[in-house]
Every structure is written in structure tokens, then in C-alpha cells.
Amino acid sequence: MRSADISGAGAEGFGSGSQANGIYSNATNTSSSRIAFCHNPVPNAVAFTAIGSAGLFIIYDIARTSAEVGSMEGIWQRAMVVGLLAVVLIGAAMLKYGPRPDASQRASFQTLVGAIPLGVACWTATGNLIVCNDQYRSRLNLATGSFRGAVSYHDAVTQLIRGGYMKLINEDDDNRLLELHRQDGSCLLIDERPLETGGFITLVSDVTERKKTDMLLNAIREEQRLLARRYHEEKLKAEAASRSKTNFLAHLSHDIRTPLNHIIGFAELMAHETYGALGDPRYREYIQTIKSSGEGLLASFATILDLAELESGQKVLRSEPLQVDELIESSVLRYRGQAARAGIEFCLGECTQAIISADKLALQRMLGNLIDNSLRFTPQGGTITVAAYAANDGVVIEVSDTGLGMTEDRLESLQQPFALGDARFTREGVGPGLGISISRAIAELSGGRMAIDSSPAMGTTVAISLPAVEGDTSVMQAAE
Incomplete structure (x- = not known):
């Protein structure tokens, strides 16, 4: 608890106080003397x-x-x-x-300060109370009886800081701001200003809620700062982990693909019976199984490595003019025979004559993955539609099918690689489940986006949006 002298509240009110503690200067005391001079x-x-x-x-x-x-x-x-x-x-x-008003003036002052929503008290130049309102008494938790008779500023301040303390915020010749911190946790702002008649006025406002709000905002800012710092640290860790993953997969792919190539090569050599007959016919079936399993495993490792390189940005895509209609026709032609054998009908959309700038091989792989997925999960008699739509700002390529479809949970799992989920999606030949992930990575590296819409037993539609080339009017003309 601080005393009235330490808090800067002098016995004679505004502009007074202990000179020993250095709060008030000689200029302030001189100003107080001028204020105290009688103007009547x-x-x-x-x-x-x-x-x-x-x-x-x-x-x-x-x-x-x-x-x-x-x-x-x-x-x-x-x-x-x-x-x-x-x-x-x-x-x-x-x-x-003298400066002390008479009874009629005091009554007028009392009526005036009573209408003010703040706590108000008027004092003479010597620190004697002239008048105050009920808000002043209630806000400062002072009894009405304590204001009967001659009450000095020093007495009021002494009672105010009992169990708490005052803090000087600002002081000059025209204003002094104090903060009163009380035991119950409340905070009052005391504003003292001189009057032309020689006294001074005290304005009191409750700033407890504002202080709490400021503390809450400061806590939120500090928490945001800590979260931003933690996010930055986690981002650095994730980037380091991604680089480590890519390096690990690269070394693993090299270490495993070499013996796999040996296994596949020796299986082919044994299948041709180069150095003599195998004997039992079942050996030929075993060798064929070894070869097909090795080739499948080799393809899986190649796919995993490609995905790691795409996600890490290590695989740079080329940028070259590309006819969208030719891209779709070549991809459909590649899978038309497989669709005919499966009893699935292929449908092509209208020509757009749009030209984009992208990596042709990467987009062919992207479309191939999407068409391959549709072929795998579309039953006989179904339909697969590949179409493109040109707009002013780019092109949208859609691959739609009438296959099994997917639930919302399954769609969310597609955001994560290697997620197979439902047993219906574990058919032979599905592989590690990276077709959608690789297609999404290619679309994003090409400056576009991928969106998937699917419903069980209704089919799936995958849309790829690719941006137009700046300064190229071919897409705009196609859209028109």
C-alpha cells in the first residue's frame, strides 16, 4: 500500500505534494500559487x-x-x-x-455535478471540499457521513488508498492523471484539472472493464505471438521432415530397385530355359509369379518416388503450349480398348480449341490416372465422360463416371496418400493408392486445382482447373 505522498496526492490538492519524492517541480508549485490567488x-x-x-x-x-x-x-x-x-x-x-462559494452557489454546484455521470468533486485551492456528487461517493466507496463538515483533499485521498495504491500516470500544469487500484481488483481513473476561480476539480471514472479488456487483448496478442512462433517452428520441422522423407525414399528406391531388377532379369532368364529345362511345369508358373510381383513392386516404388519428388518441388515441370483437345483425345485413345473390353462406354465433350501452357507428359499422366481410376471402379455397362470447358481465366477438364462413387469420409481420406479405406477400393491392380495424390500434385504444380464430387452408387466427377497463359487470347477466344 502506498501513502498519499508516494502516490503524488498532496494535502492541498492539485499541484501540491512532497517535493522530496521528486514528483512535482517548482514550476508546478508556482502555477498552483497562481491558481490559488483570489480572482474576486x-x-x-x-x-x-x-x-x-x-x-x-x-x-x-x-x-x-x-x-x-x-x-x-x-x-x-x-x-x-x-x-x-x-x-x-x-x-x-x-x-x-473569498473563493469559497456561498450556500446558493453550493446548491447550484450540487445540482450541476449531480447531473454528471462521472464522479465529480470540486475543491478549493487549499484542498477543502466544496461539493461532490453521489457518483463520487459510490465509485470511491466513501460514506456520505464522511463529507459532512470541512473535508480536506488529504483526508479523502488517505481514505481512498486504504488497502490499495495510487499510480501517477501523467502530470502537467493543466492536468494530472492518477490510477487508483483497490483491493477488490477494481481500477479508477482520477483526472484532476484546475479551475479559473482558484480551485480544482476531480473527475473519477471506473476503468476496470477497460483494464480487463486491455489485459485480455495483451494476453491474446501474446498467445498469437507464441502460436506464430510455434507454427514457424513446426513448419521448419515439417519441411525438414519432408526433405528427409524424399531423400530416404530416393535411397530406398535405389537400394531396392537394383535387386528387383536382378530378380526380374533372372526370372526372365529362367523362363526362357537358357541353360536347360526347369523340369516340373509348375516352376514356369512360379517364375512368372516372381516376375509379375517384382514388376509390380518396382512400379510401386517408382510411383512413390515420383509423388515424393512432386510434393517436395524437386521435380520441375516444363511449360510449353498444349492443345487441350489433343491432350484429351490422346488419353482417351490410350484407354479406349481397355474400356471396350470392360463393356464401358467412352464419351468425349465438345471441342474447346483452347491452348494452355503446361507439361504435356505430366498432364497426360494426370489424365491417365483419373481415367484409370474410373475404369477400375465403373461396372460393365457404365459410362465415362471426359470433357473440357474454356473460360476467360483458364480451362476446366472433367472426368466423370457412373461407377461405385464414394462417401464423404472416403473423399476426406483421399487427401492423404496411401489411403485405401473401403474394401471395395482394394481391387487387384489398385496399387498403393497414389493416383489421385499424384494427379493433385501435378495440377497444383501447374498452377491449378483439383476438386472431387462423388456420391455412392451415383458416380464420381473429378475437375481440374488450369489457369490461362498471361497475354494469350486463345483461351478467351475459345470461351467466346
Whole structure:
């Protein structure tokens, strides 16, 4: 708990206080003296008249006594009496016409401050209370009885800081701001300003909620700063983990593909019976199984490595002019025979004559993965439609089928590689389940996006949006 002197609240109110603690300067004290001077002309006139009359009387008495008596005997006694009379007259004038308002003025002040929503108290220059409103009493938790009679600013401040402390925020010749922190956790802002009549006024407002809000905002900012720092750290860790994963897969692919190539090569050599017959016919079936399994495993490792390189950005795609219609026709032609054998009908959309800038091999692989998925999960008699739609800002390529479709949970799992999920999606030949992931990576590296819409037993539609080339009007003309 701080005392009134430490808090900067002086006994005589605004502009006063202990000079020892360094809070107030001589300039402030001088300003306070000027504020305390009485601005009422009546007591000033009485004071000047009394002092002038006393001086004239003393001069006249000295001259008369010297001329008549020839000595100064009794002059000092009469001068002291005259001086005391002058002081009494000045004091009476100050009491009657001084800065302290009369009863009617106090009533007017009371009505005025009572209408103000803030806590208001008016003080004389010497720190005596003139008037205050109920908000001042209630906000500062002071009893009404404590304001009966002469109440000084020092007494009020002493009662205010009991169990708490005051903190000086700002002080100059025209304003002083104090914060009152109380035991119950509330905080009051005390604003003191001088009056032209020589006193000063105290304004009190409750800033507890504002302080709590400021503390909450500061806590939120600190939490955001910590989260941003944690995010940055986790991002660096994720990038390091991604690089480590790519390097690991590259080494693993090299270490495994070499023996796999040996296994496949020796299986082919044994299948041709180069150095003699195998004997039992079942050996030929075993060798064929070894070869097909090795080739499948080799293809899986190649796919995994391609995905790692695409996601890490190590695989740079070329940019070359590409006819969208030719890209779709070549991809459909590649799978038309497989679709015919499966009893699935292929449908092509209308020509767009749009030209984009992309990597031809990468887009062929992307479309091939999507068409291959549709062929695998579309039953006999179904339909697969491949179409393109040109717009002013790019091209959208869609691959739609009437196959099994997927649930929302399955669609969410497609965001993660290697997610096979439902047993219906584990047919022979599906592989590691990276077709969608690789297609998405290619679309994003080409500056586009992939969107999937699917419903069980209704089919699936995969849309790839690719941006137009800046400065190229071919897409715009195709859209028109």
C-alpha cells in the first residue's frame, strides 16, 4: 500500500505534494500559487484600501508626532494597532467574498455535478471540499457521513488508498492523471484539472472493464505471438521432415530397385530355359509369379518416388503450349480398348480449341490416372465422360463416371496418400493408392486445382482447373 505522498496526492490538492519524492517541480508549485490567488475584485479592493489607509495613517502619525512632541514615542504601538485592524478587515473580506462559494452557489454546484455521470468533486485551492456528487461517493466507496463538515483533499485521498495504491500516470500544469487500484481488483481513473476561480476539480471514472479488456487483448496478442512462433517452428520441422522423407525414399528406391531388377532379369532368364529345362511345369508358373510381383513392386516404388519428388518441388515441370483437345483425345485413345473390353462406354465433350501452357507428359499422366481410376471402379455397362470447358481465366477438364462413387469420409481420406479405406477400393491392380495424390500434385504444380464430387452408387466427377497463359487470347477466344 502506498501513502498519499508516494502516490503524488498532496494535502492541498492539485499541484501540491512532497517535493522530496521528486514528483512535482517548482514550476508546478508556482502555477498552483497562481491558481490559488483570489480572482474576486471585492476582497482585493478591500485589501488594497486597508493597507493604503494604514500606511497613510502611520505616515501622518509620524509627521504629526515629530512636529508636536519631537520624539517617536508611542508611534510603533499605534502602528501595530492600525496594522492589526487592516489584517482584520482583509480577513473579513476574504471570508465573505473569498473563493469559497456561498450556500446558493453550493446548491447550484450540487445540482450541476449531480447531473454528471462521472464522479465529480470540486475543491478549493487549499484542498477543502466544496461539493461532490453521489457518483463520487459510490465509485470511491466513501460514506456520505464522511463529507459532512470541512473535508480536506488529504483526508479523502488517505481514505481512498486504504488497502490499495495510487499510480501517477501523467502530470502537467493543466492536468494530472492518477490510477487508483483497490483491493477488490477494481481500477479508477482520477483526472484532476484546475479551475479559473482558484480551485480544482476531480473527475473519477471506473476503468476496470477497460483494464480487463486491455489485459485480455495483451494476453491474446501474446498467445498469437507464441502460436506464430510455434507454427514457424513446426513448419521448419515439417519441411525438414519432408526433405528427409524424399531423400530416404530416393535411397530406398535405389537400394531396392537394383535387386528387383536382378530378380526380374533372372526370372526372365529362367523362363526362357537358357541353360536347360526347369523340369516340373509348375516352376514356369512360379517364375512368372516372381516376375509379375517384382514388376509390380518396382512400379510401386517408382510411383512413390515420383509423388515424393512432386510434393517436395524437386521435380520441375516444363511449360510449353498444349492443345487441350489433343491432350484429351490422346488419353482417351490410350484407354479406349481397355474400356471396350470392360463393356464401358467412352464419351468425349465438345471441342474447346483452347491452348494452355503446361507439361504435356505430366498432364497426360494426370489424365491417365483419373481415367484409370474410373475404369477400375465403373461396372460393365457404365459410362465415362471426359470433357473440357474454356473460360476467360483458364480451362476446366472433367472426368466423370457412373461407377461405385464414394462417401464423404472416403473423399476426406483421399487427401492423404496411401489411403485405401473401403474394401471395395482394394481391387487387384489398385496399387498403393497414389493416383489421385499424384494427379493433385501435378495440377497444383501447374498452377491449378483439383476438386472431387462423388456420391455412392451415383458416380464420381473429378475437375481440374488450369489457369490461362498471361497475354494469350486463345483461351478467351475459345470461351467466346
